[in-house]
Structure formats: structure tokens, C-alpha cells
Amino acid sequence: MAVPFWLLLCLFGGFAEANTSLDWFDFYDAKAKLGFNDEGIGGIDEEECARRCLVGTSTVPFGSCLSFHYDHQLLRCTLSTANRDTPGATLADSDPPSRFDYYERKAPYSPCDFETDLCQYTQNTTDNFDWTRDSRGTRSSRTGPTVDHTTGTSTGHYMYIETSLPREQGDTARLLSPSYRRYPDGQCLLFWTHMYGVHIGTLKVSVKTGGTTSDIWTRSGNQGDQWFSVAVNIPANNSYQVIFEGVRGSGIHGDIAIDDVSILQRTCLDVVDCVPRQGKGLCSHTCTNSDNGFSCSCNVGYSLQQDGLSCNDNNECSSNEGRGPCDHTCTNTVGSYTCSCYNGFTLNSDRHVCDHPSSPLNISRQEDHNYCDVSWLSPAVPRGRGNITGYNVYLQRDYLDSNGQTQRGEYSVKSTESTSIRLLKSTKTEILDLLPNSVYTIKVTGLTYTGEGYFSQAVNCTVPPGKPPAPEKPVLQDQTELNSTTLPIEVKPTSERHGPIG
Known part of the structure; x- marks a missing residue:
């Protein structure tokens, strides 16, 4: 037969029940047919013999098998194109009775x-x-x-x-x-x-x-x-x-x-129909059995082809000039796709959108006493979000207080009376008037009209101890003690914020 045997077996299903193929036959206990024995098949049971008779073989094609008898001693099936009513065929008793059984197809229309x-x-x-x-x-x-x-x-x-x-x-x-x-x-x-x-x-x-x-x-x-x-x-x-x-x-x-x-x-x-091939039947992916046959469906990322059986991988990247559903770059994979961003961009948590300018790159600094020069490389800007319009430079100061404890200030982008920052559209800036005896942590972000990007890596500028600030105005003490040689005054200790006083 040109049709694969496993496919023919699907027709008579019943894989989940015993003796379902035998239901198509009338049973004659302890009988065997003599004559018209067209094909003998060894090593199979009665159920399998019934299947072969129903679906046909290369010797006894589909529709031509009318009966078979089974030899329990030799475990041998004999298919026949005749039945007990065929002229010249004889239905005989089995000897011994337990050796043979005869099965005849229930009468179909031809x-x-x-x-x-x-x-x-x-x-x-x-x-x-x-x-x-x-x-x-x-x-x-x-x-x-x-x-x-x-x-x-x-x-x-x-x-x-x-x-x-x-x-x-x-x-x-x-x-x-x-x-x-x-x-x-x-x-x-x-x-x-x-x-x-x-x-x-x-x-x-x-x-x-x-x-x-x-x-x-x-x-x-x-x-x-x-x-x-x-x-x-x-x-x-x-x-x-x-x-x-x-x-x-x-x-x-x-x-x-x-x-x-x-x-x-x-x-x-x-x-x-869905029993063969681990439940897939004729389908590439998923087979669903029904009263009138079966239907095929595909896994996510695949499309059912015109034959109703095959599944082909979807190229999700084929639209939108090769970007598919991605903001920047789409890479097709088997059954799926992945999105990535241009250098300097960050992929959003939705795995599709490339967010804001990413961190400014390669930030560096050069420090000298009370100022610090900071430079960086500009990040790229996501498509559709405009150009870089400027940068924010964030400062955070650590210093030792009079008790020798480290104190940390808040990040600031504003000028203070002791710190001035010139913000430029260029990728460098000079930070002046840094306070002595301090370590400044500096980070930079890029700005577009849609908002602010991510922090760069941090750099530190260290400012050495400096001259102490001027003491407060002395206070004249009790004037009753004044004389020609002494002048009692009171001077409060100056701040050691710029470094310890020796």
C-alpha cells in the first residue's frame, strides 16, 4: 500500500479501548475456514489481525478482506477475501477446539x-x-x-x-x-x-x-x-x-x-486521529480530535499553513522596516523574537521600547584644590525623543565634622553660596568653589524634551583641608577688670569644617 500503515490505523482509532477493531466482526468460536487463505501474518494478536483486515495490506487491499481465522497455537493470523458463504469455502471445526477462532466482517454495503x-x-x-x-x-x-x-x-x-x-x-x-x-x-x-x-x-x-x-x-x-x-x-x-x-x-x-x-x-x-506521533497526528504542533475528524493549531510564534497541517515560524521582524514591534533592532528567532537597543540606550521592562537617553558614558574628572573639571561622552537618544538639550550635574558632599564623624549632604544641582556649577550643553563642565576637606560624589544625566535620562557612573573629587574660616568677632568681657596692661576678650573657636585646627 502507498499509504503509511500508521495513518490507516487512525481510521479505526480505538487505541484507548481493547478489542475495538474486533467489534467490526462476527465471532465463531472454535472454527476455521478452509480455502481462500490469501495472506498469513505471524506474531500478532487477534486485535491486530482485525485491524489489518479492516485497513488492508499490500496482498489483501482495503475493502477486500472479508474474514480471518486465528491460530492460538502458532499465534498466526490468516486473512481472506472470502467468507463462509463464498462458493468453495468451508467452515470447519477447530481441532483441538482451543486452537482456532473464526471472525467474519459484519455485512457492509459493498x-x-x-x-x-x-x-x-x-x-x-x-x-x-x-x-x-x-x-x-x-x-x-x-x-x-x-x-x-x-x-x-x-x-x-x-x-x-x-x-x-x-x-x-x-x-x-x-x-x-x-x-x-x-x-x-x-x-x-x-x-x-x-x-x-x-x-x-x-x-x-x-x-x-x-x-x-x-x-x-x-x-x-x-x-x-x-x-x-x-x-x-x-x-x-x-x-x-x-x-x-x-x-x-x-x-x-x-x-x-x-x-x-x-x-x-x-x-x-x-x-x-491525534493518537500517532505523541498526540500530534498529522499536525506539526497541536492536534484536536473531533467527531468529524481533527483540526490543527500552532504554538505561539507560528502560523498554520494552507495545508491545515504545517506550522511555519512567523517573522515578527518583517514589518516596520525590519524593526517589527521593536523600538530599535528586532532579531527573529524560532517561534519568537528579541528586541535590542542602539549603543547608549536601555531596553525598557516591556522588552520592546528603548527608554530615554541612557547614562552618559566614560565620565572622568580632573581636580585641583577647590575646583573639579568633569567630562563625559554623550549618550544616544531614542528614536522619536528629540536631541540632547543639556545635562544635569549632581553633587553630594561628604566631610568630617568637629567630632570626627563623616557627614553626608543631599545631592544638589543648584548653586550654593559655597559651590557654583556652570551647566553647559557640551559634554564637560567646571565645578568651582568646592569646600575644603570634602569628598564630592559627582553624577551626570542627559536631558531631552521628553525628560531626564539615567545617572552616569559616579566619580569622586577630593578637596584637601584648607584655611580655617575667620573666627567670630571677639566679645569684650567685664570692663571692671580693665587696666593699663590687659584687655579681657572672649573668642569662640572657629569651625573645623575645612580641616582640623592644630
């Missing part, structure tokens, strides 16, 4: 593989165009199947809708089954379909019963260059017809095909 004709299917006369029986590929390239599902070869046949001109978008073609009797235990429609091409429209399956037509399955869009299976219950209280409706999409690459259609006289087993 499967249609379209190899010789339309199997009593007819074309609807109220639609826009007809389905076509075909082999060897459809007329247009990059759409439609190149092999059928039954034989997996280019000589095998299938039915399809040809969407080339003169077909127009929205045109429909309907293929009608013969009328079937309702089965008391329900009925299950099984078929394989191929929906490949960038212009694929819609395949719709409906059931007409008692004058009412109801949709039971639909699928739209490119499903990839592959046959895939569908199993859907047929809701009917009386006799019914199945209708396959193909709807032409937006262009000529929209050929839809069906093959190997059958109706089983029982309800469908749950089709768990």
Missing part, C-alpha cells in the same frame, strides 16, 4: 473503489458541473492526487472535481449514492479524500432522508498532498442517500478527490 465504474453513484442534475472518474493525476499541476488510494498507483481510479476553466468560484458538483436501507444498529460512512492545492474550496458530505438533507461532515482548505480517512455516523430513521458535494475554490489549483467509499452497518468507532 465498498466502492471506482476501479471499473461509479458503483451506482449518479451525478446530480441541479448542480454546476459533474464529478470526474480519473487516474494518472488531474489536469492541473500542484493539485489533486497522482495515485489512487486503493492501489497506490497512477493506474488506479478515483473520483474528483476538476476546477480549471470554465469553472468559477463557488460552483458545486454533487455525487449521489444509491438509496440504502437503514440498519437498526446504525450505519458508518467510511471514505478517503485528497484535498491538495492552494485554491482548495470545500468538500461537504450530507445525508438525504425523508425529504430532508442534513450536513454530516465538511472540510475546507489545503490538506496537503495526501489521502486521509474519514469515518462519520449517518443519522437516518428511514432509507437514505449520501451526497458528496465539492465546492470550487478561488482558482484552478483546487481539485478534490474521493476514493474507497463504504458503509458499515453499525455506528462508527471513535476515530482518534
Whole structure:
């Protein structure tokens, strides 16, 4: 078979329940069929044997296996294209009774593989165009199947809708089954379909019963260059017809095909399409099972492609002149992206915006007694936030008080009576009139019309001890003690802020 075996297994799901494939068979205890033994398979159990009979093998293709018997002694399965009613076949007793069991498929309506004709299917006369029986590929390239599902070869046949001109978008073609009797235990429609091409429209399956037509399955869009299976219950209280409706999409690459259609006289087993490949099924990322098949979805950062199965990485950086959602630079990664900023900028906590001018760079100072020259490199300014309009220079003074304890002042950008700062738009400034016996911590920020940037690294300017300040005016003491040789006065100690007094 050209179709991968694991994919065929999906049709009959039941991976989560025991003996679900055996439910499709009538059981004959201690019996074996003689004759018409088409293929023997060793080393599998009865459940697996039932699966092989249902989905077909290279020797006994899909739809042709009618029965099998199982040898419990040799653990061997024998598939057959005949059953106990086939002329020349004999159902015999097992010897010993525990060795053989016989299983026969419950009676379905004959499967249609379209190899010789339309199997009593007819074309609807109220639609826009007809389905076509075909082999060897459809007329247009990059759409439609190149092999059928039954034989997996280019000589095998299938039915399809040809969407080339003169077909127009929205045109429909309907293929009608013969009328079937309702089965008391329900009925299950099984078929394989191929929906490949960038212009694929819609395949719709409906059931007409008692004058009412109801949709039971639909699928739209490119499903990839592959046959895939569908199993859907047929809701009917009386006799019914199945209708396959193909709807032409937006262009000529929209050929839809069906093959190997059958109706089983029982309800469908749950089709768990998402079981293979660790729950992904045919999907690249996430598979969601439903009553009418499955659907695929993609992880964040990926987009579902037109085949409805594949996920491609989104290039989030392709818009906005290559910046994508970023303020400065966008770098695409698998399933995501990262933003970065030009040199001198800081990435905001939202990981997208480049905030304010960053810190002025390479700040340095040159000190001499009571002044300090400070210089730096200008930071870059984020896009859309204007140019640098100036700088703030912040000073903080540490000094020893009269008790020898270090005192720290507040940061200041204003002139004081003892400190003057000339703020320039250039990247350097001279700080004059620094107080003796002090260590000044100096930081710089840049300014734009949108606000102030971040602090630069700090530099220290150290001012050595200086002359003590002038004492306060002396105070004349008690004048009763005045004489020609003495003058008692009182002088308060001067401040040692500029350094200790020896």
C-alpha cells in the first residue's frame, strides 16, 4: 500500500479501548475456514489481525478482506477475501477446539473503489458541473492526487472535481449514492479524500432522508498532498442517500478527490486521529480530535499553513522596516523574537521600547584644590525623543565634622553660596568653589524634551583641608577688670569644617 500503515490505523482509532477493531466482526468460536487463505501474518494478536483486515495490506487491499481465522497455537493470523458463504469455502471445526477462532466482517454495503465504474453513484442534475472518474493525476499541476488510494498507483481510479476553466468560484458538483436501507444498529460512512492545492474550496458530505438533507461532515482548505480517512455516523430513521458535494475554490489549483467509499452497518468507532506521533497526528504542533475528524493549531510564534497541517515560524521582524514591534533592532528567532537597543540606550521592562537617553558614558574628572573639571561622552537618544538639550550635574558632599564623624549632604544641582556649577550643553563642565576637606560624589544625566535620562557612573573629587574660616568677632568681657596692661576678650573657636585646627 502507498499509504503509511500508521495513518490507516487512525481510521479505526480505538487505541484507548481493547478489542475495538474486533467489534467490526462476527465471532465463531472454535472454527476455521478452509480455502481462500490469501495472506498469513505471524506474531500478532487477534486485535491486530482485525485491524489489518479492516485497513488492508499490500496482498489483501482495503475493502477486500472479508474474514480471518486465528491460530492460538502458532499465534498466526490468516486473512481472506472470502467468507463462509463464498462458493468453495468451508467452515470447519477447530481441532483441538482451543486452537482456532473464526471472525467474519459484519455485512457492509459493498465498498466502492471506482476501479471499473461509479458503483451506482449518479451525478446530480441541479448542480454546476459533474464529478470526474480519473487516474494518472488531474489536469492541473500542484493539485489533486497522482495515485489512487486503493492501489497506490497512477493506474488506479478515483473520483474528483476538476476546477480549471470554465469553472468559477463557488460552483458545486454533487455525487449521489444509491438509496440504502437503514440498519437498526446504525450505519458508518467510511471514505478517503485528497484535498491538495492552494485554491482548495470545500468538500461537504450530507445525508438525504425523508425529504430532508442534513450536513454530516465538511472540510475546507489545503490538506496537503495526501489521502486521509474519514469515518462519520449517518443519522437516518428511514432509507437514505449520501451526497458528496465539492465546492470550487478561488482558482484552478483546487481539485478534490474521493476514493474507497463504504458503509458499515453499525455506528462508527471513535476515530482518534491525534493518537500517532505523541498526540500530534498529522499536525506539526497541536492536534484536536473531533467527531468529524481533527483540526490543527500552532504554538505561539507560528502560523498554520494552507495545508491545515504545517506550522511555519512567523517573522515578527518583517514589518516596520525590519524593526517589527521593536523600538530599535528586532532579531527573529524560532517561534519568537528579541528586541535590542542602539549603543547608549536601555531596553525598557516591556522588552520592546528603548527608554530615554541612557547614562552618559566614560565620565572622568580632573581636580585641583577647590575646583573639579568633569567630562563625559554623550549618550544616544531614542528614536522619536528629540536631541540632547543639556545635562544635569549632581553633587553630594561628604566631610568630617568637629567630632570626627563623616557627614553626608543631599545631592544638589543648584548653586550654593559655597559651590557654583556652570551647566553647559557640551559634554564637560567646571565645578568651582568646592569646600575644603570634602569628598564630592559627582553624577551626570542627559536631558531631552521628553525628560531626564539615567545617572552616569559616579566619580569622586577630593578637596584637601584648607584655611580655617575667620573666627567670630571677639566679645569684650567685664570692663571692671580693665587696666593699663590687659584687655579681657572672649573668642569662640572657629569651625573645623575645612580641616582640623592644630
